Amino acid sequence: MPTADVGNAPENTRTGADEQEAGGRISTAPREDPGTDAPALGPVGWARWFWRQLTSMRVALILLFLLSLAAVPGSLIPQNGADAFAVRDFKERNGTLAEVYDELQLFDVYSSVWFSAIYILLFVSLIGCIVPRSWQFVGQLRSRPPRAPRRLTRMPAHTTWRTDAEPERVLRAARTLLRGRRFRTSLTEEPGGPDGSGGAGGSGPGGSVAAEKGYLREAGNLVFHVSLIVMLLAFAAGQLWNSEGGKLVVEGDGFSNTLVHYDDFTSGSLYDTDDLDVFGFTLEEFHASFERTGPQRGTARTFRADVSYWEGTDGAEKKTSIEVNHPLKVGDSKVFLVGHGYAPVVTVTDGQGKTAYRGPVPFLPQESLGLTSTGVIKVTDYRNKDGEKEQLGFQGIFTPTYGIDAERGPHSTFPELDYPVLSLNAFHGDLGVNAGLPQNVYQLDTDKMEQFKAEDGDLFRADLRPGESVELPDGAGTLTFDRVEQWASFQVSQEPGEGWALAGATAAVLGLAGSLFVRRRRVWVRARRGADGVTVVEMAGLGRSESARLPEELGDLAFALQDDAPPAADPGEGDRPDGQDPAPGQDPAPGKGTGEDAGGSTGGTAEDVPAATEDAGPSSRGENE
Amino acid sequence: MNPVDIAVAANESLAEFSNLLIKSAMAVYALAFVAHIVEWVFGSRSKVARTAAALTARGAQGAGRAKSPESAGEKGAGKVSVTVRTSGGTEVLERPRIVTRSAPGRRAGVPDGPGAAGGDEQGDLYGRIAVSLTVLAFLLHFGAVLTRALSVQRAPWGNMYEFSTAFSMVAVGAYLAFLVAKKNIRWIGLPLVTTVLLDLGLAIVVFYTESDQLVPALDSYWMWIHVSLAIVCGALFYLGAVSTLLYLFRDRYEAKLEAGGRPGAIATSVLERLPSSASLDGFAYRINAAVFPFWTFTIIAGAIWAENAWGRYWGWDPKETWSFITWVGYAAYLHARATAGWKGRRAAYLALIAFLCFLFNYYGVNIFFDGLHSYGGV
Numbered sequence A: 001m002p003t004a005d006v007g008n009a010p011e012n013t014r015t016g017a018d019e020q021e022a023g024g025r026i027s028t029a030p031r032e033d034p035g036t037d038a039p040a041l042g043p044v045g046w047a048r049w050f051w052r053q054l055t056s057m058r059v060a061l062i063l064l065f066l067l068s069l070a071a072v073p074g075s076l077i078p079q080n081g082a083d084a085f086a087v088r089d090f091k092e093r094n095g096t097l098a099e100v101y102d103e104l105q106l107f108d109v110y111s112s113v114w115f116s117a118i119y120i121l122l123f124v125s126l127i128g129c130i131v132p133r134s135w136q137f138v139g140q141l142r143s144r145p146p147r148a149p150r151r152l153t154r155m156p157a158h159t160t161w162r163t164d165a166e167p168e169r170v171l172r173a174a175r176t177l178l179r180g181r182r183f184r185t186s187l188t189e190e191p192g193g194p195d196g197s198g199g200a201g202g203s204g205p206g207g208s209v210a211a212e213k214g215y216l217r218e219a220g221n222l223v224f225h226v227s228l229i230v231m232l233l234a235f236a237a238g239q240l241w242n243s244e245g246g247k248l249v250v251e252g253d254g255f256s257n258t259l260v261h262y263d264d265f266t267s268g269s270l271y272d273t274d275d276l277d278v279f280g281f282t283l284e285e286f287h288a289s290f291e292r293t294g295p296q297r298g299t300a301r302t303f304r305a306d307v308s309y310w311e312g313t314d315g316a317e318k319k320t321s322i323e324v325n326h327p328l329k330v331g332d333s334k335v336f337l338v339g340h341g342y343a344p345v346v347t348v349t350d351g352q353g354k355t356a357y358r359g360p361v362p363f364l365p366q367e368s369l370g371l372t373s374t375g376v377i378k379v380t381d382y383r384n385k386d387g388e389k390e391q392l393g394f395q396g397i398f399t400p401t402y403g404i405d406a407e408r409g410p411h412s413t414f415p416e417l418d419y420p421v422l423s424l425n426a427f428h429g430d431l432g433v434n435a436g437l438p439q440n441v442y443q444l445d446t447d448k449m450e451q452f453k454a455e456d457g458d459l460f461r462a463d464l465r466p467g468e469s470v471e472l473p474d475g476a477g478t479l480t481f482d483r484v485e486q487w488a489s490f491q492v493s494q495e496p497g498e499g500w501a502l503a504g505a506t507a508a509v510l511g512l513a514g515s516l517f518v519r520r521r522r523v524w525v526r527a528r529r530g531a532d533g534v535t536v537v538e539m540a541g542l543g544r545s546e547s548a549r550l551p552e553e554l555g556d557l558a559f560a561l562q563d564d565a566p567p568a569a570d571p572g573e574g575d576r577p578d579g580q581d582p583a584p585g586q587d588p589a590p591g592k593g594t595g596e597d598a599g600g601s602t603g604g605t606a607e608d609v610p611a612a613t614e615d616a617g618p619s620s621r622g623e624n625e
Numbered sequence B: 001m002n003p004v005d006i007a008v009a010a011n012e013s014l015a016e017f018s019n020l021l022i023k024s025a026m027a028v029y030a031l032a033f034v035a036h037i038v039e040w041v042f043g044s045r046s047k048v049a050r051t052a053a054a055l056t057a058r059g060a061q062g063a064g065r066a067k068s069p070e071s072a073g074e075k076g077a078g079k080v081s082v083t084v085r086t087s088g089g090t091e092v093l094e095r096p097r098i099v100t101r102s103a104p105g106r107r108a109g110v111p112d113g114p115g116a117a118g119g120d121e122q123g124d125l126y127g128r129i130a131v132s133l134t135v136l137a138f139l140l141h142f143g144a145v146l147t148r149a150l151s152v153q154r155a156p157w158g159n160m161y162e163f164s165t166a167f168s169m170v171a172v173g174a175y176l177a178f179l180v181a182k183k184n185i186r187w188i189g190l191p192l193v194t195t196v197l198l199d200l201g202l203a204i205v206v207f208y209t210e211s212d213q214l215v216p217a218l219d220s221y222w223m224w225i226h227v228s229l230a231i232v233c234g235a236l237f238y239l240g241a242v243s244t245l246l247y248l249f250r251d252r253y254e255a256k257l258e259a260g261g262r263p264g265a266i267a268t269s270v271l272e273r274l275p276s277s278a279s280l281d282g283f284a285y286r287i288n289a290a291v292f293p294f295w296t297f298t299i300i301a302g303a304i305w306a307e308n309a310w311g312r313y314w315g316w317d318p319k320e321t322w323s324f325i326t327w328v329g330y331a332a333y334l335h336a337r338a339t340a341g342w343k344g345r346r347a348a349y350l351a352l353i354a355f356l357c358f359l360f361n362y363y364g365v366n367i368f369f370d371g372l373h374s375y376g377g378v
């Protein structure tokens, strides 16, 4: 800095400038530019300007803020990805509004153009920021800690004392001490000067040790930001290559992992169904238990599916259980238990007395506290009493523990099979299953069907307990409710990139911990012979942020250093009584007549002639770790 | 009675005992609240105006030297005598004096206020009584959470009632731990006790749920990790948020003084007793920064758990979404502190927004949304 300026500058700005200089390169945060300077003309200039803006901290901050803002609507408006049902419902209830929402992609917030734009910009910014910072950091690791500033008194914490030990000895001891505490150090010799070169009170020869510690902070910060990129890539890979299928299995039935066996299946756009792992399993038994007493009566307590499974083309059968928090892992796939319910087993005989249908029919729970379930039975292969081909359809409710009240009608009062009842309506006619259109197995299309009527002219309806049968009107056949089986539904998913996401997340946390718990700081020790031949030791510390621990640490270091540099009596001054301490910030000048600016109004003229310039003279010897 | 019934009865009486303890803790917190009020009232008798003095001094002399002697003595490792016992006898060594200097440009020369009691002896007495009562209430509170845990035989944070009681317990515990570590934090006593009373009141009136087992999806060891961390993070973020809020008031007060204005008498009396804006801001930053990695880990643990329970680690469920929003909010706050033009008040607003997101995630999402995470029990 130009000498003339300094002489006139107010004390605080000079201190600030000194501190800034001494604190240079203590972080790799991008230099903040005010951002108002107009770009240079031409497309290259504009591109440069744009890139500089994009990779600035300010824009990163704004993008972060936008990202969290943009995530909000997804939690307020139903999302296709999470609950397509709710979306349909919402659309039915809000006509125009839903159209507007649809236009704005508000039902798919997290894959919408605008949400993607924000996070892609953020990650471009992140990469543009992280790459130069990493290089800079590598450079810092390879160079030595910056040399001691001329005026250690201007650092945030400093101390000084006089000692009879030789300056070289003090410096060597300081270096050993600092190295012992895992500082990187570098020693510089400083020549004596007629004006003391602004150093600690001494005008004689001496030197200084520069030390720095806490590089892990920067490393952690870089690791954290890089991990974010890894996580994003893993997430993206997961979206492109994942697959997820659902399957409902009744006790005793099996499933094998091929596309045709799934009830539903979705996969990422780059997924190849040949990649399905080869395995299968049989649901041997399903166990569920529920709270029987108290206000949470009916709440599920345990779910367990006992299965035997095989893996590969000729894998042996193995037994295991799948529980809610314990999926089964086979190859790259995981099998999760996601639901359960009851499947009444029924037998239907036709008008000829022949068995037209026999088997379990899964009913879907409509509520969780009693598992009142609904379902349909479709009998496609049926002849009426006249021998004509027809079809039968039954529609009904299954209640594991039957109850009835005026408000809700028949319903289940408890999810276990305490008093199971199957209530059905019966239809005959054309189920419409042969029309070639895919049909929901849980819904009955009664357009071309006619409901059976009882003899008294009312609609036919049967309430059956297990083991009971009912005759359909007009000799149309019988229906027997044999018993109840349970079913469990499973989700089979393959999520590549999961391992990477986990690794990225772990690295992110570790990096973050390093970044936020490690303090990066510098310590300098200067020792030189004073005018009276006594050595003056000066120590100062500077951290990345103001911290109460820095002075403490400096005190510890100074205290330890005094083993090798015991304080000498202050000539003529003795111990100042406590009340008369000089104002802090003012140097408690150890020596007299040193020309040191003790924070006073006179400092900073002649001694500002740089003694330790950047390219140190021949007498200055830097040492590197 | 068969053994199962006896066990159930024992658990029920434990749960009742837990409820009793919570109510007792509330009564003692209420007494602590009163004691704190008395402390503040007595403290208003002191008429120190160190802030104005410091700011005037700074104006005249420049920042570097404005630091008052006391505050430098408190902060730096001043002239401290260290007694070293050697075999020969006792030797008193003098530690070197460390001179500290605040970074220029900030309003850092301002000394911390003396605390609620304002140096008033009677006020201080009541302040100490308040702290003692808080310790007692904390013990009762802790006992309540513990007996609740014993009665349900699982981690005592399975529904909103349990979450609320554990949350305020951790906040008070952290406060007391800071006091034990001799941190300057007694100023937070009154706001803390007030919120704890509100929180516990809400818990027993609105959220109360009989002690009971968990639905299977919540029954996992990840629950111990994920939920207990979420509670700890929330409680500490809360302390940070109070500090941030007070920082905003105190900062405005100091700015007004600096500009030569005259803040009102009540503002002066109250704010003068708080730590300086730099201290409040620093405290808030340290807490938020220290908690942030844990909050990050909380979310990751939640993702791992979700993957085990529901077969996907991230599904933008409302709870997940709001955890993410909170996380990005705090990340923005940490960034803002390193960005020119965003330091100070603007960063503080971001921190408050982030904390409000946390609160919304905890109360709002459980109550208003119907996601997989809505286990509120209300």
Ligand code: HEM
Pocket (backbone or CB within 6 Å): A027, A028, A029, A030, A055, A056, A057, A060, A064, A122, A123, A125, A126, A127, A129, A130, A221, A225, A228, A515, A516, B292, B328, B330, B331, B334, B335, B337, B338
């Ligand atoms: C994906 C979004 C990002 C997240 C979640 C994020 C998060 C964070 C967090 C939590 C910190 C605090 C660590 C500390 O204070 O040491 C931090 C620091 C930092 N971030 Fe980011 N960041 C993101 C993007 C960026 C971008 C795009 C840039 C570049 C412009 C950037 C540059 C920095 C820098 C320089 C620091 C260090 C600040 C300091 O040294 O105090 N970050 N980031």
